[in-house]
Amino acid sequence: MxxxxxxxxxxxxxxxxxxxxxxxxxxxxxxxxxxxxxxxxxxxxxxxxxxxxxxxxxxxxxxxxxxxxxxxxxxxxxxxxxxxxxxxxxxxxxxxxxxxxGTNWKKKAFFQILASKWKMSKMAWFGAWARRTFGGAWIEGKIKAGALSVDGIPALNKKPFSQTIEEVIKPKGETKARVLYFHGCATEYLYGDIGNAVVDVLPRMGVEVKTPREQVCCGLPIFLSGDRETSLKSIRLALEIFSGKDVDAVIVDCATCGAALKNEYPHLLKELHDLGMDVTAGEVKAAEELAAKVKDVTVFIDEHKDWLPAPEDSTEKIRVTYHDPCHLVKGQKVSAQPRNILRALPNVEFVEMKGADDCCGGGGSFQVEHPETSLKITRRKIDNIYATKAQVVTTCCPGCNLTIGDHLDKKKGMQVMHPLQLLQKALAGR
Structure with a gap:
């Protein structure tokens, strides 16, 4: 070479x-x-x-x-x-x-699972079974996955998120827009409540939501680790499902998935095409067309905030802060929109944290392979969160949710949520 x-x-x-x-x-x-x-x-x-x-x-x-x-x-x-x-x-x-x-065998095996919906579903089922059978607060508290404590990792969804909803959810009244929903692995297997908030809020705004069941991992963790050949399987399937469709937007609730579809797909495919690899000009064009339609769900809602029904007022105020995921604020230049949503909620007292756009230290496998450095970075973030005295810390990335949630002191009772979960509660009067 x-x-x-x-x-x-x-x-x-x-x-x-x-x-x-x-x-x-x-x-x-x-x-x-x-x-x-x-x-x-x-x-x-x-x-x-x-x-x-x-x-x-x-x-x-x-x-x-x-x-x-x-x-x-x-x-x-x-x-x-x-x-x-x-x-x-x-x-x-x-x-x-x-x-x-080459890639070490553990990563290689994991990437093969991520790239296959069938394998991922089976692994999620096995993980849930193993945790029910051999888990428990005492033993999970003793097990570490790098910087993560296993007892701090949320329970897996009882069923994959996409199996718990209709593939197409129509609004009750006028249809003002139609979107495709790319929910990603974390919502599918770990944070189903975030997905439920998306498919609840958008139809209330008059938006028809289609969630293609055959979607798989966006591929970002795979190709950022260097295994571009395996990631192409996921990328090509995503292009087949989401690119060139007659919809107003492709909605994502995960900063990492959004960065993949919006930024990394066009760059990666163009680079491989320019290097004479097995990538066609048509695939590069499909990636560019998809990127033009991808929007974080908070961006879409902020753009169409006049479609939102008035949230129910509440006498009980909650103090809320927000952490900027790197792949959203740096990768997609999205910062104001999630805050706009939070500030508009009548029951929310929003407070900005110091270093809100500083990395949380997760970085996917970084926190597993380099726990000492990861913990130092995460500790800075946790200290800044505590300084706000917030009851809820919000973020638009499930990976950040996992890292921050795992390191918060459970005795303090602080929750980590997606901004849409708070919006959903406000619209439902909860």
């Missing part, structure tokens, strides 16, 4: 935009904890330059640096004055390193 073909010209050109100013260091959550240049975006860009130019081999050691010390949160991208897209650069070299050195 020639070094000149490691990355597409569009991606590798990023390297030469870096002026080594170091502004990214102040925003990188990993660098702020470990204080190592090789862990910083600036350091990784320079390593990437040496590798793509052939001055350094893509060795096991370099592979370790590119794999192990980046959350791919996008903080460096959002704050780079030169427009360097480090996340695209680093994930591209992860892919090439994975091709050369």
């Amino acid at each position: 020639e070094n000149t073909l490691l990355l597409s010209e569009n991606t590798s050109e990023n390297i030469y935009h870096c002026i080594k100013c170091g502004l990214c260091l102040a925003h990188c959550p990993v660098y702020k904890e470990v204080l190592l240049e090789e862990a910083s975006p600036r350091g990784k860009v320079q390593l990437s330059k040496f590798v793509t130019e052939g001055a350094l081999p893509l060795s096991e050691e370099i592979k370790g640096v590119l794999f192990d010390t980046c959350l791919l949160c996008g903080s460096c991208v959002a704050n780079c004055p030169s427009g360097v897209h480090g996340a695209n650069l680093f994930s591209g070299l992860r892919w090439r390193a994975t091709q050369r050195y």
Whole structure:
């Protein structure tokens, strides 16, 4: 494999935009904890330059640096004055390193499960059975999954979310819009209540919601880990189901899924096509068409807030704060819309937290593989949440929900919810 073909010209050109100013260091959550240049975006860009130019081999050691010390949160991208897209650069070299050195068998097996709805459903069933049979507060409190305590992970849905609702839910009155709903793995198997809020609120606004049952994982965890070949299975199925349809929008409730459909699909497929891989121009176009229709559910509701029925007033006020998921605020530039929804609720006293857009430290498998660094980052977030004295912390990412919820002190009784769950309660007078 020639070094000149490691990355597409569009991606590798990023390297030469870096002026080594170091502004990214102040925003990188990993660098702020470990204080190592090789862990910083600036350091990784320079390593990437040496590798793509052939001055350094893509060795096991370099592979370790590119794999192990980046959350791919996008903080460096959002704050780079030169427009360097480090996340695209680093994930591209992860892919090439994975091709050369492979993926460890545990990740490979997990990715194969994620890419198959049948396998994912069976694994979810097995996980629920094992937890019922062998679990319990005492034993779960002793088991760790990296930085996560197993007893802090919510119980799996009794049934996959998509099996508990009608595939098409029509509004009772006039149909003002039609949308497709991409709910993602977390809603399907873990946070069914979030999905129920989506399919309850949108029809109340006059929106017809179709939730295709055959949808699978968006593929983002797979291709960001470097296994682009496996991720293509999920991506192609998503394009078949969601792209080119006669709908007003494709709605997502998960920041990560939204970033995949809106940003990563077009970039990834274009890069593979430019490198002469087995990706057609038609697939690139389909990804671009899908990206143009993808909207976070809070964005869609904020755009059509005049369609909302008036929420029921309540004498009981709850204090609420909001955490910005990296893939939403940095990846999709969505920040005001969830807050607009929360501030409009008559029973909510909204309070901003310090560092609301700082990473929570989860980063998918990062918190499992690098628990010490992850815990340090998460602790900053938890301390900022406690300082607000909120009763509920809201976020638009199930991954952040999992990380934050797992580390909150259960004795404090603080809940983690999606903004739509509070909106649903307000509309129902609860």
